Amino acid sequence: xxxxxxxxxxxxxxxxxxxxxxxxxxxxxxxxxxxxxxxxxxxxxxxxxxxxxxxxxxxxxxxxxxxxxxxxxxxxxxxxxxxxxxxxxxxxxxxxxxxxxxxxxxxxxxxxxxxxxxxxxxxxxxxxxxxxxxxxxxxxxxxxxxxxxxxxxxxxxxxxxxxxxxxxxxxxxxxxxxxxxxxxxxxxxxxxxxxxxxxxxxxxxxxxxxxxxxxxxxxxxxxxxxxxxxxxxxxxxxxxxxxxxxxxxxxxxxxxxxxxxxxxxxxxxxxxxxxxxxxxxxxxxxxxxxxxxxxxxxxxxxxxxxxxxxxxxxxxxxxxxxxxxxxxxxxxxxxxxxxxxxxxxxxxx
Amino acid sequence: xxxxxxxxxxxxxxxxxxxxxxxxxxxxxxxxxxxxxxxxxxxxxxxxxxxxxxxxxxxxxxxxxxxxxxxxxxxxxxxxxxxxxxxxxxxxxxxxxxxxxxxxxxxxxxxxxxxxxxxxxxxxxxxxxxxxxxxxxxxxxxxxxxxxxxxxxxxxxxxxxxxxxxxxxxxxxxxxxxxxxxxxxxxxxxxxxxxxxxxxxxxxxxxxxxxxxxxxxxxxxxxxxxxxxxxxxxxxxxxxxxxxxxxxxxxxxxxxxxxxxxxxxxxxxxxxxxxxxxxxxxxxxxxxxxxxxxxxxxxxxxxxxxxxxxxxxxxxxxxxxxxxxxxxxxxxxxxxxxxxxxxxxxxxx
DNA sequence: CTGAAAGCGCTTACAG
DNA sequence: CTGAAAGCGCTTACAG
Numbered sequence: 117x118x119x120x121x122x123x124x125x126x127x128x129x130x131x132x133x134x135x136x137x138x139x140x141x142x143x144x145x146x147x148x149x150x151x152x153x154x155x156x157x158x159x160x161x162x163x164x165x166x167x168x169x170x171x172x173x174x175x176x177x178x179x180x181x182x183x184x185x186x187x188x189x190x191x192x193x194x195x196x197x198x199x200x201x202x203x204x205x206x207x208x209x210x211x212x213x214x215x216x217x218x219x220x221x222x223x224x225x226x227x228x229x230x231x232x233x234x235x236x237x238x239x240x241x242x243x244x245x246x247x248x249x250x251x252x253x254x255x256x257x258x259x260x261x262x263x264x265x266x267x268x269x270x271x272x273x274x275x276x277x278x279x280x281x282x283x284x285x286x287x288x289x290x291x292x293x294x295x296x297x298x299x300x301x302x303x304x305x306x307x308x309x310x311x312x313x314x315x316x317x318x319x320x321x322x323x324x325x326x327x328x329x330x331x332x333x334x335x336x337x338x339x340x341x342x343x344x345x346x347x348x349x350x351x352x353x354x355x356x357x358x359x360x361x362x363x364x365x366x367x368x369x370x371x372x373x374x375x376x377x378x379x380x381x382x383x384x385x386x387x388x389x390x391x392x393x394x395x396x397x398x399x400x401x402x403x404x405x406x407x408x409x410x411x412x413x414x415x416x417x418x419x420x421x422x423x424x425x426x427x428x429x430x431x432x433x434x435x436x437x438x439x440x441x442x443x444x445x446x447x448x449x450x451x452x453x454x455x456x457x458x459x460x461x462x463x464x465x
Numbered sequence: 466x467x468x469x470x471x472x473x474x475x476x477x478x479x480x481x482x483x484x485x486x487x488x489x490x491x492x493x494x495x496x497x498x499x500x501x502x503x504x505x506x507x508x509x510x511x512x513x514x515x516x517x518x519x520x521x522x523x524x525x526x527x528x529x530x531x532x533x534x535x536x537x538x539x540x541x542x543x544x545x546x547x548x549x550x551x552x553x554x555x556x557x558x559x560x561x562x563x564x565x566x567x568x569x570x571x572x573x574x575x576x577x578x579x580x581x582x583x584x585x586x587x588x589x590x591x592x593x594x595x596x597x598x599x600x601x602x603x604x605x606x607x608x609x610x611x612x613x614x615x616x617x618x619x620x621x622x623x624x625x626x627x628x629x630x631x632x633x634x635x636x637x638x639x640x641x642x643x644x645x646x647x648x649x650x651x652x653x654x655x656x657x658x659x660x661x662x663x664x665x666x667x668x669x670x671x672x673x674x675x676x677x678x679x680x681x682x683x684x685x686x687x688x689x690x691x692x693x694x695x696x697x698x699x700x701x702x703x704x705x706x707x708x709x710x711x712x713x714x715x716x717x718x719x720x721x722x723x724x725x726x727x728x729x730x731x732x733x734x735x736x737x738x739x740x741x742x743x744x745x746x747x748x749x750x751x752x753x754x755x756x757x758x759x760x761x762x763x764x765x766x767x768x769x770x771x772x773x774x775x776x777x778x779x780x781x782x783x784x785x786x787x788x789x790x791x792x793x794x795x796x797x798x799x800x801x802x803x804x805x806x807x808x809x810x811x812x813x814x
Numbered sequence: 815c816t817g818a819a820a821g822c823g824c825t826t827a828c829a830g
Numbered sequence: 831c832t833g834a835a836a837g838c839g840c841t842t843a844c845a846g
Contacts, residue, residue: 120839121839121840121841131817131818132817132839132840132841133816133818133819134815134816136824136840136842143815143818146815149815155844163557164839164840165838166557166558167516167523167557168520168822168839169841171515171517171820171822171824172821173840175841199701208515208516209516220829287804292802292803295804297804298762298763298802299646299647299650301650363693414649427819449805449808450799450800450805451648451800451805453800454637454643454647455639455642455643455644455646456640456798459797461637470824472822479833480834481823481833481834482832482835485825485834493832494832495831498832504828514822514824516823517822518823518824519838520822520823520837520839521823521824521826521837521838523838524826524838525825525837625836642827754839800836
């Protein structure tokens with residue numbers, strides 16, 4: 117309940133329009149008047165009122181763009197659900213959202229979809245970036261135009277952005293290893309680490325986090341080998357099969373990225389699924405099935421719903437108040453087993 | 466972007482005040498006019514606009530009351546933090562909150578604190594109820610006055626309420642047992658279950674959930690005994706010590722409620738902490754220390770921050786729009802080990 | 815450079 | 831029972 121623009125105007129003895137110009141750095145105001153207004157505002161602890169602003173922006177409501185490599189990828193279903201919820205909540209304020217989805221990771225396609233969004237006149241963008249110079253350059257271009265950009269689910273090595281919203285990849289790798297540490301009890305977990313690609317930052321961070329904890333607990337976790345499946349089920353199957361042959365002592369597999377079904381198939385076929393603990397990431401319908409059947413022991417969740425929800429809310433807030441959020445908004449790394457799988461992420465944004 | 470009151474007024478050919486009377490069931494409107502207005506509103510899919518309502522209620526902003534047995538109980542720190550965040554977000558809409566805290570579980574004290582809040586003129590109440598007829602009666606009284614009541618963290622067997630916000634106790638017990646199931650591998654977990662009190666619904670639900678899963682997996686989990694520590698550290702210590710003597714095969718303890726430090730002390734003194742896995746509930750500073758030291762293997766979290774945040778938000782929403790929420794809003798049962806402890810719950814409401 | 819007015823969608827006294 | 835007006839806090843053309 118701070119002071120209002122109207123009250124400031126009365127105190128300074130100017131019109132509300134003038135106060136507005138001073139407070140929001142609009143042109144057409146003398147330096148002296150501006151200084152006087154700002155002083156009074158500061159002295160009285162002025163904070164703009166969201167309800168007032170929300171109502172008045174309805175005449176030119178913000179438009180938000182989303183771009184994601186989500187086609188054919190179940191992980192993004194919850195992200196989309198989170199986006200939907202935020203859109204629903206913000207509909208009252210006139211906010212609209214335009215979503216472009218693509219299949220796979222083609223930077224040219226990504227750039228062209230974002231250009232489409234720009235043509236639609238978006239005031240803010242959230243997207244799952246492919247770490248490519250083309251994308252980074254486009255981000256810089258948007259930032260210069262004053263369009264805030266949020267990177268979602270994956271961070272990017274270059275390019276101006278407002279915030280990264282997503283999992284703490286290192287922590288999720290550490291958590292997976294911690295789970296093996298707890299499981300070890302007496303024996304050592306002889307572990308195969310299956311990562312996606314050495315070219316993907318998040319995959320490397322997960323592997324690094326896993327390796328860190330393994331080194332802290334050498335009695336509990338021994339890494340046999342780190343292999344790269346390029347997120348491909350067939351490659352994942354082949355590599356796992358090979359490792360099973362090569363390492364008869366193998367009793368644990370950590371999947372840092374995709375290719376879960378391929379690895380599970382190889383393990384099931386080997387008949388060693390009883391003695392091998394598999395830990396992977398994300399709580400997709402397929403993973404839930406593997407948890408229930410016992411092939412996968414645990415998975416590390418990353419709150420996809422919250423990621424989608426927060427991206428939209430954060431863009432809206434920034435467009436409303438112009439305050440930069442923290443550089444990162446990290447979701448929790450949650451250990452999920454058969455018993456606590458299937459809890460609605462959606463309830464908690 | 467639905468139709469507005471102004472537009473409905475124009476279509477029907479009445480004033481905006483009349484439309485308001487019809488839409489909000491206010492007195493002083495003829496049945497025919499009301500019917501006409503409601504028909505047009507329905508045909509055009511009218512939904513009231515939050516920004517408009519939020520701005521106009523500033524003249525008589527809602528006041529929310531909170532009552533909790535939180536003094537001297539670290540668990541509630543995060544609940545309070547969640548309340549604070551919601552209050553901060555709603556300050557723009559003029560919402561104020563009055564919080565009464567007490568130590569322990571005295572129903573008379575609870576009732577008297579709630580009466581104080583009523584005297585302060587609250588429009589909604591969220592509290593952690595003691596399951597006592599005095600409390601239930603007061604809840605009914607409030608509901609009749611039109612003051613919505615949310616029960617927080619514990620449900621209550623009787624009494625009118627808008628919603629229960631809190632953990633799914635049964636699920637948290639199931640999750641704890643599921644964790645033991647996973648840990649078992651080859652051996653059986655010979656488990657001591659330490660509950661709080663048979664008089665507390667939530668404690669019973671946790672124990673029941675644990676027992677369910679134990680029965681589903683008799684090879685993995687064997688319950689040696691269920692004891693009751695009345696949330697008292699000394700009793701917890703004594704009972705644990707006794708059980709350790711009685712059951713040399715004991716290798717797992719599930720703590721369904723409080724008394725964690727007492728049990729941990731007994732286990733540490735016995736020198737058997739290496740061979741005994743302890744799982745408890747909640748992520749308090751003390752529990753985090755035990756996780757790091759290895760005495761406690763895992764704890765089941767319940768999103769206390771989200772509980773506090775949601776209670777305030779839900780009351781505000783109900784006061785704004787009058788729509789009853791779902792009967793329950795359940796938070797997630799999260800498995801937390803040393804590696805993923807200490808993640809800010811606060812980031813995710 | 816500055817002010818006066820109108821408007822965003824809603825509610826609330828006040829007249830009649 | 832109904833309407834006209836004012837107001838919540840802000841922004842946006844439009845005059846001057």
